[in-house]
Amino acid sequence: MALDPKRAMCFNYPSVKSYFEQLKAVIESYEIPWENVYNMDEKGCQLGGGRKGRRQKYLFGRNSRARYRIRDANLELVTVVECISADGHALKPYIIFKGKQIVKDWYSAEGIEGAAA
Numbered sequence: 001m002a003l004d005p006k007r008a009m010c011f012n013y014p015s016v017k018s019y020f021e022q023l024k025a026v027i028e029s030y031e032i033p034w035e036n037v038y039n040m041d042e043k044g045c046q047l048g049g050g051r052k053g054r055r056q057k058y059l060f061g062r063n064s065r066a067r068y069r070i071r072d073a074n075l076e077l078v079t080v081v082e083c084i085s086a087d088g089h090a091l092k093p094y095i096i097f098k099g100k101q102i103v104k105d106w107y108s109a110e111g112i113e114g115a116a117a
Contacts, residue, residue: 037086047076 003011027037081094 034086035089038083038091039086040081040083042079042081045078045080047078 026032076098078098079096081096083091083094
């Protein structure tokens with residue numbers, strides 16, 4: 001898989017060291033406990049369709065190029081999100097499906113741009 005040249009230029013020892021020094025400073029200044037420091041990752045999953053109508057599922061990264069053509073009109077993509085804290089505690093994975101409707105009670109006008117009040 002190819003890496004964007006701009007990202008590759010920034011992925012070097014001084015940049016990575018600076019990032020972690022800044023992260024450490026924020027964690028220490030706000031006294032954030034390690035169990036509240038999380039890393040998250042996401043993977044896409046294709047449901048339905050697949051090659052020759054077989055009920056196969058595919059995992060692919062967000063930035064991965066598709067190496068096949070999608071032909072089924074009933075294709076559904078879902079996202080699986082995992083979060084693990086710095087002390088090793090893992091949250092249950094979240095599975096995100098395409099929403100059918102927006103429930104206004106799930107949003108508040110504060111802190112979300114474009115949210116209906």
